[in-house]
Amino acid sequence: MAKLNDILSPFTAWKHVVREPVTIKDPLNREAADRYRGFHKNDISECIGCGTCESICQNAAIDLVPVDGVETKDGDSGLRPRVDYGRCCWCGLCVDVCTTNSLSLSNEYTWVDEDPDNFRFVPGAENKSWDSREKGYKKPGNGYELYNPKREAMEELEPEKRDQSFIEIVQGYSKEQAEQEADRCVECGICVATCPAHMGIPEYIKAIRNDDLNEGLRVLYDTNPLPEICGRICTHKCETVCSVGHHGDPLSIRWLKRYIADQNPAEEYKKILNTENLQPTGKKVAIIGSGPSGLSAAHYLALMGYQCTIYEKLPAAGGMMRFGIPEYRLPYDQLDKDINYILSLGVEIKYNVTIGKDITLEELHNQYDAVFSGTGLHMGRSTRVPGTDHPKVYQAVDLLRDIVLGKEIPLEENIVVIGGGNVAMDITRSLARLQKQKYGKVGVLATSLESEDIMPADREEVIEAREENAVIDPGWGPVEIETEGDKVKGLHVVKCLSVFDENRRFAPKFDEEQKKFFPADMVVESIGQGMDLSYLPEAFKEQLDMDQRGRILVNDDFQTSAGWLFAGGDIIQGPDVIHGIANGHKAAMGIDKYLSEK
Template identity: 45%
Template sequence: MNKEKSMFSPIKAWKYLVRRPVTVLMKDIFDNPREASDRYRGFHQNDWEKCLGCGTCSRICPTNAIEMLPVEGLEKKEGYKSERPAFDYGRCSFCAICVDICPSDSLNMSKEYLHLSKDADTFYFMPDSTGIHKDSRAHGYLRDGDSELLDLERYAMELEPVDRKKSFMEIVKGYSMEKALAESARCVECGICTETCPAHMNIPEYIRSVWKGDMKEAMSWLYKTNPLANVCGRICTHKCEGVCALGHRGEAIAIRWLKRFIVDNTSEDLYDEAALEFVIEPVNGKVAVVGSGPSGLSCAYYLRTLGYEVDVYEEKALPGGVIRYGGPEYRLPEESVLKDIGIIEKAGVKFIVNTKVGRDVSLDKLRDEYDAVFLGTGFSLSRELKIPGYEHEDVAYAIPFLGQTRDYLRNLAKMPEVHEKTVVIGGGNVAFDVGRTLIRLQQTKYNKDFVSMAALEHRGILPCDIEELEEGEEEGIKGHFGYGPAEIVIKDGKIQGLKVQKVISIFDEEGRFNPSYDPTDSFVIEATQVFIATGQRPEYAYLDEEMLSKITMERGQLKTGAHGQLENYPWLFAGGDIVQGPDIITGVANGHSSAEGIDAYLRSIKK
C-alpha cells in the first residue's frame, strides 16, 4: 500500500469529531454496569438442597481449586454427604468442567465476574445458590445435554429370553469384558455407595480395579469386607445402587453386576491368593459359630483372618443357610454358593453339619468348649398367616418350599408338590422367588404355568426389587397388587381359590401394621394350592428361659451392644437377621463386625 501524502491529510482527522467515540466514559460504566452473557462463566453457585457432596467437581478440577469441606449442622440424609465444595479463586481457571460433570446438577456459574476485596481470604469461599456476594444473581453457565461429561446410561445386562422359565438355568448372563470395562468407566468414585452399604464395601476401589483390568486387586478389595462375593454379586439387595450419584440424573452404576464380573472372571489361583491372603495360623483361641448363613460364614472367615480356630454348627446337611436353601437356583447357581463356601473351608473353617444347637448340642456345652460363641441362626421359620383355611394340607410356606426345591435340584430330595394352578401371598423378593420357582416346576411337570400373586401393597410400593417384578411378570406371574388375602376358599376338602379384598390402607394412624380392607371390592383368585410368603421369623430354641429373660428382644430381634455383643453374656455375640436386616449384606456386615468384637473381647480378658 502506497503512502498517502497530501496537504489535506491533517484535516481528515476533523471528521472523527462527529463520530461516536471508541472509548467509553467511566461514569457510563458505573451507571450502567454491563451484564455478562447468558453463558458467562463467572463465580460459582451451588444449590445445597441438590448437592450430594459427592466431590466429583473436586476430582475433575484441572486446577485443584475445589476442596470438599465438612459442613457442621447439615442434616444427615442417606445418599448425601455432609460436605460441600469450597473454591479457591486464586487457582480456579473458570473452565466450568465442574459444572458439566456435576451428577446432582446443583453446580453452575453465575454472571458475576467482579470481586474486589482487600481481604485475600474472601477469594476462597463455599458458594451456595446466592453466589459469592450472597445476592442471588442470575445464572450464567449451565450444563446442558451437549456439554454433559457423565455417561448416564447403564450398559444393559442381558437376560436369557423368556424361555428361561423352562429350566433353572441362571437367567442373568453377566457382563462381557468389554461391557464391564465400559460400565466401570462410568463411576465417579464419590464413595456414597460405601457409606450406604451395610458392609461398607470398597465399591469405588473395586470398580476402579475392574476399569484398570486388575482382577486380583479387585478380589482383594472384595474380600476386605465381604467373603460372600459370589452370592452378593448375584442376589444382594444392592442398597449401594439406590444411592449412586449417577442415579440422580441417569442410571446408577451396575455395582452388583460388576462385583459378579470380578468373581466370574478371576482365575482360580488369583482368586485363592486374594481371598486367603490374610488368613493366618489359628493361635489366638477357639470360637463356635452357630448357623452357617451369611452372618455366620462372614464371622467365621474374618475370625480366621484374626487367627482363631472356628467351628461352624449347622442344623441342615449342607452349610450355607439362606444361600444354600433360600435363594433360587436361577438367580444363585449352586457353583456360586460352592465357590464362596469353598473359600471359607479353604480358610480352615470346620463345618459341623446335621447338628442343631439346642437339640443336639447345648449352648452351655459350646460355652465350655469354646472361648466365645457367635449366633447367626437367621430367620429360619415362615411367618404364619392365620386366615380361614390356612391349615389345609395344600397350603405351603415359602421357606420349606424353596429349601426342598434346592435339594431337589441337588438330587437330594423329591420334587415339591406343585399343582397346576397356584397362588402366592406376598409381594417381597421371597414371594417372587416362590412364584418364579413355581413357574419353573410347573413347566417341568405340566409344560405350562399358572401362578397368581396377591400382595397388600399396590404396584408402586411393592417391597420387592423392580427387576423381580418386571422379570416375574414377563415370565407369567399374574399379580393382584393392592389386594389382601381374606380367605382360602375350600370346597369338598379341596382348595378352590384365594378370596382377596381391596386394601384401603396398610398401616393405621399410629403407623402400626394394621391393614384395612374394602370388603365390597373382592374376588376369588383361582388356585388349588396356596403359598404363603409373608415373611420369616426367628427360632430361639437354643436359649434357655434364664437367658431369654436376661436378653432384651425388640420385634423378635435380639438387642445387642457394639459388635453384636450381648448384654449380660460377654462371651456371646449375635448377628444377621436375628439382630438386624433381614438381608444378606447386613448379615455379612454383622458377621465381620462381630469377628472384630470377639477378637477385642478375647484380647481384653487375656490381659
C-alpha cells in the same frame, strides 16, 4: 499523483469526529451474556457433597466443608463445595461434571469487597446477590457428557429360554463391558457408608478399570468373604445412593463385584489373598448356622487364627442363600466357590446337627472359647386370615427349601402367592418354572398389600417374573382363603389404599367396597419370616438381654449380655445377606477382642 493521494487520504479519519460514540454508557452495570461464566451458585438441597467438582478442579480451588443445617446421611456426605476465588479460573468444569446438576455459574461478574477472605465462600449456603439470577452457565445439553450416564446393559437369558429351567439368568459382564461400566464411576465414595459392610466400592471399581482383578479380589475380601454370592443377589443399597444415579443410571456395582469374583479362579484365591499360611492362636470358636453371618464370622476368625467349627442343621451349607434363593439367581457352583474357599482356611462344618437336640448350647459353651449364633429367619409368617390352616396353604420358605433338597413339592395348575417381597418373587418364579415343566403353562399369580410403586421386591424381579408369564397384581389385602373340603377355591381380597400411616408405622387402610377373587387350587404365603430361638434353653433365655419383641440384644461388637455368646445375621439385623456379612465380620472382631482380653 499517488503521493498526493497518500497525503490526503488519511484525513478521511476526520469524518469519525461526528460519529456516535460506541463506548458503553454504564460499563459497571453491563449485564453479561446468557452463558457467561461468572460467580458460582449451588442448590444445596440438591447437592449431595460428592466432591466430583473438587476432583476435577485443576486449580484446587474447591474444598468440601461441613455446612450448618446440612446433615450427613445415606447418600449425602453433608459436605458442600467452598470455592476459593483466589484460585478459580472459571472454566466451569465443576458445573459440567456435577453429578446432581446442582452447581451452576451465574452471569454476574462484578463483586467488590475489602476483605480477601470473603472471596472464599460456600455457594448456596452464604447468600449472594446473584443467587436468584436465572442467567449464567449451566451444563450444556446436546450430547454433552463428561462421563457416560447410561448403564452398560447386562446380557440376560431370554424369557422363553429361562422359564423352564433354573439356569442362571444374568450372564455377567464381559471384560469390555465391565471396564466400560467401571469407567462411569466418579470415585466419590458416597456409596461406602450405605453399604452395610462398608465395602471399598470405588477401590474395587478402580481395580477393574486398571484390569487388576487380583487387587479387586483383595479389596472385596477386606470386607466381604462372599463376593460371588453378593455379586449376584445383594440388595445393592449402594446403587440407590450412587451419585451418578442422580442424572442417569447408577453404577452396576453389584454386577461389577460379580465380575471380579467370576474372573478370579478359585484355585488361586489363597495365593492372591495371601492366606496360604495362617498363624493359629490355639483358640476355638463354635458357630451356629452356615448362613452369611456364620460364614463371614468363620472367615475372619480363621484369618485371625481361630479354629472354627460351624454347626449346620441342614445337609448343606449356605443357609438362606442356598435354601431360600432359587438357583436361577444364584447357581450352586458359585455358592460353593465362596463357601469352599472359607472351608479351605481350616473351617470345619458339621452337617445335620441341630442345636438343642443333637448337642446343647451348654455343651458348645464348655467345648469352645466363644460361640457365634447366626441362625437366621426360617419360620414363615402367616397372614392368619380364615383358611390359612388348610393343608393346601403353604409357606414359601418351606417350599423353597424342599425344592433345593430335591423333594417333590405339591404343585397345582393355579396358584396364588401372597406377598410382594423378594422371597415372594422367588417362590412365584420357581413355581412358574415347575408349572411350565409339569403342565407346559404357567398359572401363578402373586398379590401383595403394597401397590406396585412401593413393593419391597427389587424392580427387576417384578419385571422378570412378568416376562416369565407370572401375573403380579399388587395392592390387595387378603380377606379369606375360600376352601371346600380338602380343596382350595381361591383368595378373596379387598383393595389396599395405604400400608403405612404418617409415622411410617404398619397400619394398612382398605376400601372394603373394591373386592376381587383370585381363583386357585393352592395358596402360598410369603409375607415374611420369623426366628426360631428354641435352641436357647429357657433358663438361659431369661438371663439374656432381649427386647420386647423377643430379639436378642447385642452391643457394637455383636456380643450378647452372656459375654461368650455373640449373635448376628437376620436374627439381629436385616434381613439380607450383606447385613449378615457385616455382622459376622464385626462379631469376629468382637470375639477376637473378647478372647484377647480374657
